[in-house]
Amino acid sequence: MTEAxxxxxxxxxxxxxxxxxxxxxxxxxxxxxxxxxxxxxAPHTTDVPKAxxxxxxxxxxxxxxxxFAAPDVDAEAASxxxxxxxxxxxxxxxxxxxxxxIAGIGQSDLERLFTARLIxxxxxxxxxxxxxxxxxxDGGATVTFTxxxxxxxxxxxxxxxxxxxxxxxxxxxxxxxxxTAPTAAALLxxxxxxxxxxxPRGWVRTERGWTVLNVDHTGFSRIITFDLGGPHxxxxxxxxxxxxxxxxxxxxxxxxxxxxxxxxxxxxxxSRLVDDYRLGRVLLVGDAAHVHFPLGGQGLNLGxxxxxxxxxxxxxxxxxQADPSVLDVYSRERHACAAGVIANVADQRERMRIGVxxxxxxxxxxxxxxxxxxxxxxxxxxxxxxxxAPSALQDAARGDFAANTVIETDTGVSDxxxxxxxxxxxxxxxxxxASESVRALVEPFWAERVRVIRARNLGATTVLVRPDGEVAxxxxxxxGGELVTRLAETFGGSAARARLTSAGTRQPxxxxxxxxxxx
Numbered sequence: 001m002t003e004a005x006x007x008x009x010x011x012x013x014x015x016x017x018x019x020x021x022x023x024x025x026x027x028x029x030x031x032x033x034x035x036x037x038x039x040x041x042a043p044h045t046t047d048v049p050k051a052x053x054x055x056x057x058x059x060x061x062x063x064x065x066x067x068f069a070a071p072d073v074d075a076e077a078a079s080x081x082x083x084x085x086x087x088x089x090x091x092x093x094x095x096x097x098x099x100x101x102i103a104g105i106g107q108s109d110l111e112r113l114f115t116a117r118l119i120x121x122x123x124x125x126x127x128x129x130x131x132x133x134x135x136x137x138d139g140g141a142t143v144t145f146t147x148x149x150x151x152x153x154x155x156x157x158x159x160x161x162x163x164x165x166x167x168x169x170x171x172x173x174x175x176x177x178x179x180t181a182p183t184a185a186a187l188l189x190x191x192x193x194x195x196x197x198x199x200p201r202g203w204v205r206t207e208r209g210w211t212v213l214n215v216d217h218t219g220f221s222r223i224i225t226f227d228l229g230g231p232h233x234x235x236x237x238x239x240x241x242x243x244x245x246x247x248x249x250x251x252x253x254x255x256x257x258x259x260x261x262x263x264x265x266x267x268x269x270x271s272r273l274v275d276d277y278r279l280g281r282v283l284l285v286g287d288a289a290h291v292h293f294p295l296g297g298q299g300l301n302l303g304x305x306x307x308x309x310x311x312x313x314x315x316x317x318x319x320x321q322a323d324p325s326v327l328d329v330y331s332r333e334r335h336a337c338a339a340g341v342i343a344n345v346a347d348q349r350e351r352m353r354i355g356v357x358x359x360x361x362x363x364x365x366x367x368x369x370x371x372x373x374x375x376x377x378x379x380x381x382x383x384x385x386x387x388x389a390p391s392a393l394q395d396a397a398r399g400d401f402a403a404n405t406v407i408e409t410d411t412g413v414s415d416x417x418x419x420x421x422x423x424x425x426x427x428x429x430x431x432x433x434a435s436e437s438v439r440a441l442v443e444p445f446w447a448e449r450v451r452v453i454r455a456r457n458l459g460a461t462t463v464l465v466r467p468d469g470e471v472a473x474x475x476x477x478x479x480g481g482e483l484v485t486r487l488a489e490t491f492g493g494s495a496a497r498a499r500l501t502s503a504g505t506r507q508p509x510x511x512x513x514x515x516x517x518x519x
Contacts, residue, residue, distance in 0.1 A: 002124040021286035021303035022162030023114035028311025053297030057384035073415035085351035097404035167288035182231035182268035191258035209251040269293035277331035322492025432458035
């Protein structure tokens with residue numbers, strides 16, 4: 001791990017927060033050749049159990065980025081049953097060739113995976129570094145932090161706040177946010193059950209409240225209670241084992257004895273969503289940008305999407321290959337995703353209410369889950385798969401997710417996921433019959449940002465896919481005007497310059513310098 005004395009004064013990007021989202025953001029940048037420093041307040045990675053559900057779209061993103069093993073493109077669709085508002089029966093399905101619908105991976109395991117990769121790349125990761133202030137001006141940003149009793153300062157071109165719900169980066173930089181007050185009180189802890197065989201398992205609702213027990217017969221069981229009747233009187237008061245025991249027994253209507261309680265905490269349905277994810281040279285990811293009721297395991301997955309959505313864009317900007325306006329696209333896209341999650345967890349909370357209204361809403365949910373199409377639509381929302389993902393790449397339109405499929409290249413048969421992995425931080429431009437025309441148009445300007453691949457089985461179709469799997473453009477090449485416009489908007493560079501060079505009809509004036517072909 002990095003020592004403070006080894007740090008340089010200036011870095012292209014400083015990432016504040018080295019949890020799974022912060023370390024993934026830094027890793028995406030480092031893989032793009034960016035000089036990154038990670039400052040993490042904790043002295044070491046802790047095994048306090050937190051998020052552990054990785055949903056389908058997060059699996060698909062992490063696989064495309066090379067962090068998970070690529071599945072067999074011929075594998076069948078994978079489905080699993082999940083819960084919504086405490087009711088089981090929600091179907092979550094991953095498309096064929098995309099791997100599992102859900103994976104159980106601990107937050108600390110992801111943090112260790114990404115941090116190890118960062119260290120392997122030589123990226124400095126400083127632990128026990130507590131950031132106290134972030135200041136920015138037109139030329140860059142200054143980050144002040146304490147480490148081993150000393151106050152230190154580093155400068156950066158860009159700062160990313162990945163420092164959680166109480167983010168000092170968000171507060172110091174002055175981000176505004178939309179908040180909703182809490183209406184529910186929840187308790188969480190891990191303990192050894194005295195009688196695990198007779199403990200209430202899973203999601204159980206009574207007239208007094210909810211208990212959620214993930215029973216472990218040989219070790220620590222996760223214990224959660226939900227009181228939808230009102231917020232905590234004092235959410236900062238430390239939770240004791242006695243209070244958790246009393247609450248579990250009261251909600252269950254009988255004793256559920258446990259011992260050796262640990263990792264005790266309170267939480268609520270309070271929500272906060274920053275109005276913009278970017279403020280000048282400071283950007284936010286993960287819980288620093290959004291906080292919500294943790295139903296359905298969606299918080300960490302939102303953060304994974306943030307990290308991958310920001311990483312390739314900020315790398316382009318930091319290298320001087322794209323205008324900072326591409327970061328505003330990141331802000332708009334991720335804000336919309338977080339707003340959708342906040343809305344669906346609020347819907348779940350209302351369906352969990354105790355009383356007549358909650359009973360009616362749960363009955364409606366039961367009817368919805370029996371309708372397969374509506375069930376799958378809701379499952380797609382929870383697993384962040386609401387984007388259309390046509391099985392045939394030729395049918396994909398802008399904004400769709402490019403599902404894994406066989407690609408017949410000049411060097412053999414591959415598939416979309418493996419081509420993403422090989423492309424690294426670059427996008428993919430898959431072209432069929434017009435491959436030579438596409439290369440002549442694109443490679444002089446975007447070769448470092450987009451990998452052009454002849455896909456023999458696409459026919460006349462050309463498809464531009466972002467590093468995060470979203471289709472940026474699809475269609476027949478024509479004069480190439482639409483394609484170069486979308487390339488410039490997505491990856492930076494000059495569409496006008498590319499059109500001029502491609503047309504070959506206008507020559508520079510005598511004595512004028514030729515435009516460089518680096519976009």
